[in-house]
Amino acid sequence: MQMFNPAHPGEILKELVIESLGITITDAAEHLGVSRKTLSKILNGNAAISPEMAVRLELVFSKPNADHWLRVQNAYDLWQTRMEKEKLNVSPYDFEAA
Amino acid sequence: MQMFNPAHPGEILKELVIESLGITITDAAEHLGVSRKTLSKILNGNAAISPEMAVRLELVFSKPNADHWLRVQNAYDLWQTRMEKEKLNVSPYDFEAA
DNA sequence: TTGATTGTAACCCAGGTGGTTACAAAGTCA
DNA sequence: TGACTTTGTAACCACCTGGGTTACAATCAA
Numbered sequence A, B: 001m002q003m004f005n006p007a008h009p010g011e012i013l014k015e016l017v018i019e020s021l022g023i024t025i026t027d028a029a030e031h032l033g034v035s036r037k038t039l040s041k042i043l044n045g046n047a048a049i050s051p052e053m054a055v056r057l058e059l060v061f062s063k064p065n066a067d068h069w070l071r072v073q074n075a076y077d078l079w080q081t082r083m084e085k086e087k088l089n090v091s092p093y094d095f096e097a098a
Numbered sequence C: 001t002t003g004a005t006t007g008t009a010a011c012c013c014a015g016g017t018g019g020t021t022a023c024a025a026a027g028t029c030a
Numbered sequence D: 001t002g003a004c005t006t007t008g009t010a011a012c013c014a015c016c017t018g019g020g021t022t023a024c025a026a027t028c029a030a
Helices: A009-021 A025-032 A036-043 A051-061 A066-083 B009-021 B025-032 B036-043 B051-061 B066-083
Strands: none
Touching (some): A009 A025, A009 A051, A009 A066, A025 A051, A051 B066, B009 B025, B009 B051, B025 B036
16 A cells, blocks of 8 residues: 555656657657557656557567556555545455354 | 456456355445446456455455455456457557667 | 648547336246 | 256447557657
8 A cells, every 4th residue: 555646657667668768758658659648648747658569568578578567556546546435435344244 | 478368357246255154245335435337347247346446345244455456357357458458550650760 | 941740620430338218038926 | 746046148238448540749859
C-alpha cells in the first residue's frame, strides 16, 4: 500500500525513457508504432499504459519490462480508486456468521 | 516472464474466495455491490478484474489485497498480448545509432 | 524568422465494464 | 416428481477508454 500519491506512469516514462535517451516524442511514437497523440496522452497523464503499450515499450526499449510498466500503472490506478472507496459502499464479509 | 498460459483471474477468484467460503455467486455479488452478471463474467473469463473490482474484493474479503488481484490480471493480460506481439510490428531501439 | 515539436480539440471506430430484464439449463431438496 | 434456487448468458442500454486522423495554436530551437 502506497502512502503518497504516486506519480502517473507518463511522468516516469517521460523521464526514464524519452528524456534519458534525448529523443523527441514524435520519434518515440514512431518507434513504438503508435500515433503521436496516443503517446502524448500517456505522457501527460490523460491515458493509461495498456497491456499492449507495456509490451511495445518492452520490445522497443527493453529497459523496464512490461510487467514493471503495468505495476506502475496499477499503483496509480489503485491510489485513485482507494481515494474514493467510500463510494463503493461495501462492508467487510462476516466470516463468523458463515 | 511466465512460461505457461496462466489461469484467468476468474478461476482463481472462484476457487480462492467463493468456493473456499462456500457461498453462492449470487451472494458474493451482493456483498461486492455488483450485479450477478458482472461477477459471473469475471468468474468465467469473459471480463477482467478492474481496479475498482480489485478494491471491492479487498474491502469485502480482505484476504488477497487489491494489488494481488491486479497482478494476477496483469499476468493474464500480458500473456495474451505477448502471444501476438508479432502483430505489434516494432523493432528494438538502436541505442548505438543515437 | 523559419521550421520542428508539442498539446489538444474534434471527430471516428472498436471494445470493455457495468446495469437490467429475461430465459433456459442445472442443481437441490422436500 | 415438483418446486425452488442457482447459474450462464442473450439482448439491450449507458458510459468510458484506447487508438486513429486531421488540424490548429503555441512553443522551442537553429
